[in-house]
Amino acid sequence: xxxxxxxxxxxxxxxxxxxxxxxxxxxxxxxxxxxxxxxxxxxxxxxxxxxxxxxxxxxxxxxxxxxxxxxxxxxxxxxxxxxxxxxxxxxxxxxxxxxxxxxxxxxxxxxxxxxxxxxxxxxxxxxxxxxxxxxxxxxxxxxxxxxxxxxxxxxxxxxxxxxxxxxxxxxxxxxxxxxxxxxxxxxxxxxxxxxxxxxxxxxxxxxxxxxxxxxxxxxxxxxxx
Ligand SMILES: *[C@@H]1O[C@H](CO)[C@@H](O)[C@H](O)[C@H]1NC(C)=O
Numbered sequence: 001x002x003x004x005x006x007x008x009x010x011x012x013x014x015x016x017x018x019x020x021x022x023x024x025x026x027x028x029x030x031x032x033x034x035x036x037x038x039x040x041x042x043x044x045x046x047x048x049x050x051x052x053x054x055x056x057x058x059x060x061x062x063x064x065x066x067x068x069x070x071x072x073x074x075x076x077x078x079x080x081x082x083x084x085x086x087x088x089x090x091x092x093x094x095x096x097x098x099x100x101x102x103x104x105x106x107x108x109x110x111x112x113x114x115x116x117x118x119x120x121x122x123x124x125x126x127x128x129x130x131x132x133x134x135x136x137x138x139x140x141x142x143x144x145x146x147x148x149x150x151x152x153x154x155x156x157x158x159x160x161x162x163x164x165x166x167x168x169x170x171x172x173x174x175x176x177x178x179x180x181x182x183x184x185x186x187x188x189x190x191x192x193x194x195x196x197x198x199x200x201x202x203x204x205x206x207x208x209x210x211x212x213x214x215x216x217x218x219x220x221x222x223x224x225x
Pocket of ligand 1: 031032033037038104105150151
């Protein structure tokens with residue numbers, strides 16, 4: 001009975017019901033066993049090479065009209081056809097916007113449904129490129145999640161993901177990254193909702209919602225220099 005509740009969840013009221021039912025349990029370990037392999041580079045002297053000649057790769061999925069992902073209960077495993085999914089079923093509870101030690105796909109896909117741009121970087125990506133992209137993301141959009149991911153390729157170990165699209169990069173193309181965020185942020189079925197996540201496990205830096213709230217979902221996304 002409780003399990004069926006999960007897949008019926010679509011709005012705030014349902015979420016409150018769920019939180020009561022599950023007593024605020026995030027049960028994060030169902031999706032991630034807390035292993036350091038997901039956020040550690042084990043060959044830091046030998047990181048992936050930056051290849052400026054590799055152009056950024058923009059990939060968008062065609063979604064059926066009025067597609068809405070499901071909110072699956074912790075008893076159900078979720079399989080994704082892509083290593084870097086742009087949409088899909090996910091868990092009811094999601095992290096507050098910000099930078100994390102690690103967030104599994106089952107969670108950040110919910111932020112994407114709420115209009116977030118998710119930045120993924122392989123732990124063995126070049127630290128200067130990672131730092132550059134983090135700074136850009138944080139200065140452009142409050143609705144962001146930043147997390148490492150070992151599911152990216154060595155050729156393009158940097159990614160931005162938003163509702164139905166991903167941008168894969170070898171090195172940071174600032175124009176492409178800004179364009180992606182401005183065009184694809186705040187999309188998704190609940191992209192303009194002014195709503196925060198529910199947990200902060202592994203949070204390194206919470207997103208700041210600067211300005212008049214524009215960064216948090218309402219109006220045009222502007223990147224502040
Ligand atoms: C953690 O990393 C391992 C090795 O790359 C991978 O198989 C596993 O799917 C990752 N776990 C998550 C939750 O992404």
